[in-house]
Amino acid sequence: MSGAGARKTIGARMVQASALVVIFGILFTATQLAPASRAVVGTVAGLGFLLLAGTLLSELVETIGLPHLSGYLIAGLIAGPHVLHLVDHDAVESLSIVNTLALALIAIAGGAELRLEQLRESARSLAWAMLVQCGLVLVVMTLTFLLVARFLPFLDHLPPMAVLGVALLWGTISMTRSPSAVLGIITQLRPKGPVTTFTLSFVMASDIVLVVSLALMMTIAKVLVDPGAAVQLGDFVTLGHELLGSTALGTTLGLVLMIYLRFVGKQLLVVLVALGFGMTELLRYVHFDPLLTFMVAGFVVQNFSEQGGKLLHAVEEAGAVVFVVFFATAGAHLDIPLLFALWPIALTLAGVRGVTTYMAGRIAASAANDPPVMKRWGWSGLVSQAGLTIGFSIVVARAFPEFGDGFRSLAIGVVAINEMVGPVLFKFGLDRAGETKHVEAEAAPPEVAAPPEAPA
């Protein structure tokens, strides 16, 4: 995924469309001739196919105004195990290793995009938005879930208080946003303006709020689901350690990166890949939050050194390949049959969440005296949901086996809708807010003045 390049000719688009047909044809023929193969073979072919098809489709959907991210998702969705089955389930699972790297890169880039002075300027807006978005979404989505609960078979056997606990958990995961989708759109469009800065700051900062909220709600839900359970304050001590430890380690990592960028500054691609895999594994081992750690590292490099630009450029280069595979794999993961089964409820929940996000955006912007453009479009980047939401739903599913599987399936269904709609909305919002105009001006070929005609 890279920034917008120069506009392409019709011939170039034809070449890209033909290449897409060729690679679809080759993989389709191969899967027909050898339907079953070793998983490793499917992984290599799947990786290549998703990378190519995602990149090509993203270029083609650009012509109809859709973001690149939608192209990656559609490529994965069509080729994935639920539609054409060109990339099978095992391959999609194997490719999930890319998520580790992608999330590390996204967090580093997210941190590095946050500038201290911009944060200071938008602190008031952020505080109001955090309060209203989180509060209103939590309340409205909890109530909406309670209303639709009677249509959810996995809650049939639960008493009303337990259903309230589940609804609170649903309200909490509805507060999650998608840092990856926001970063994906920003990397492609390179927008500049208040909506961009606000969305990025909000999405990154809300990660911390969400980690704390989920821990709190899970403790409450435990008591509601199982009246015999007790509130364990030890969980909060562990959470505190996790947050503080992640911040400290992120600061250290940022300092190390600063020194490396300043005095060596080479082979950044390999360093980032090694860091993404190696550090994530280490962080899992010590139970720290990788997203927060990498975000703090990126933030430290950007705001306490002059190496931020170099870091962002390196992440963008590494991400050019990694993000395509990450989102295409996410598209392949989308469980279409499940979405068909749950679509009325999933659509209701996604719709109510979208409307609530819009309302909360307007209320918060009014309270903070934000400029009109923020009132109109400040909410547009907060609709997307992706891996973080599914990750939280898996945590809930593990903690509450009584209803966990159904809860996770519903979350995946809602995420499928928000994942497809959210990026399109954000791009639309940025376009309408006029924050992508400078990119179009830079991408357009410079007008060359015609040479004066020679005198006769």
Added chain:
Amino acid sequence: MNAYLVLVALLVLAYAGSALFRGRSIQGYGLPSGTEYLVLGVAVGPIGLGTLTRSALGTFEPIAIATLSWLALVAGANLGYAGENRIPLRRTAASIGIGALCMALTGGAAWFAAPWLIDLTGPDRIYLAIGVGCASCETTRAAVRWVTERHGARGPLSDLVSDLAEADDSVPFLGLAVLFAIGPTPEGAVVTVPAWGGLLATLGLGAVLGATASALADVEKRTTERWGFLLGTALLNTGVAMRLGLSAPSAMFVMGIALNVFSRHGRELRSMLSSTERPIMMPALVLAGAHLDLADGSSAWAIVGVAVTARVIAKAAAGMLVAQVSPAAAKSSPFLGLAMLSSGALTACVGLAAALRFPGPVGRVVLATSIASCVIGELLGPAMLRRELRGAGEVPDAATRTPVPASRVPAAAAAVARRGRGGIVAARARSRAAAETKPDRGSMP
């Protein structure tokens, strides 16, 4: 060992590879063919210290396959070129002839020895002969370049050996394509394709995807997107070839040739691909070495011994022939062929590809042969090449050479980056000539 830690270790190796061997200049680090990484792989693999277990190797099979196939792609893109210069057609033909001779002799030796030593008959005997032939015919250009750069050698014999080493890659990959095409139908296939069909499919797949990648690279000016297209096409090519039971390295080799033939930006693409060769080579060699399996005991090693001996004889014979025919080799000794014994990453690539496709004694022996060829080649090849070049008067005296690699001297390092090691040697020669024509400062009044 944790899979992530292994991955990080491989990335550290890639970092070392790209940091130490930046660009095309090798600058005299490490062993000429990079055999130390192959041996490192054997040492940390299941038959060595066991740091890399069989299950860990299984986890990293996609990486092993992808990296080795990528090396084949780089070789294909550079076929017919020594650096930026085209190799004369006659030398290309001679190089292919030498490769074919070695393949025939070593494969023939394995064919005759197989029933006696390892009890392989029928199709397995044919697979073994072709596999061993493929694993024995290459001369690695990395070793030749290492020797000429380290010793600052320049002259017709240096050029000849470099050209012969650069142009012979097509032989093992074509052999491998044939071997895979005649091999057993892959697991899960619903159609049995005749051998000629398999061979055509290998070449066709590489050509079509190479043409697709070059068309995409031609309409895309952004380097990052070009990398995405190259990587995506390469992985798709590898995966599809393996799915159909075809030779992935051969399909990738053809794809590299197609990139060169069809793209208007062939030179840029070659340059992009060449920059990845060394960083990819190190982890690939470690993984190839770690796959070595001694399950067949001493009888397999006897076959390996026969193959390596046949290879030495074949290379020696080819060298004598070249010395007789080529004016550039007029000053060489009868042992010129031994100077072309070095083999490296591509041989390891062939060995591992065969081991993964034929998971039995055939694959194990072919991999063992490729590793043994690399080790023996490392011991004999560079030393013999240095001897030949010195004998031909193409290695400057020790007094005129800097004893440490130029890149370790700060001022010289910048010049290496600008002009490469060959440029440094030429610059030194020019400054020496200029010093000789100028009046001696000390003798001025």
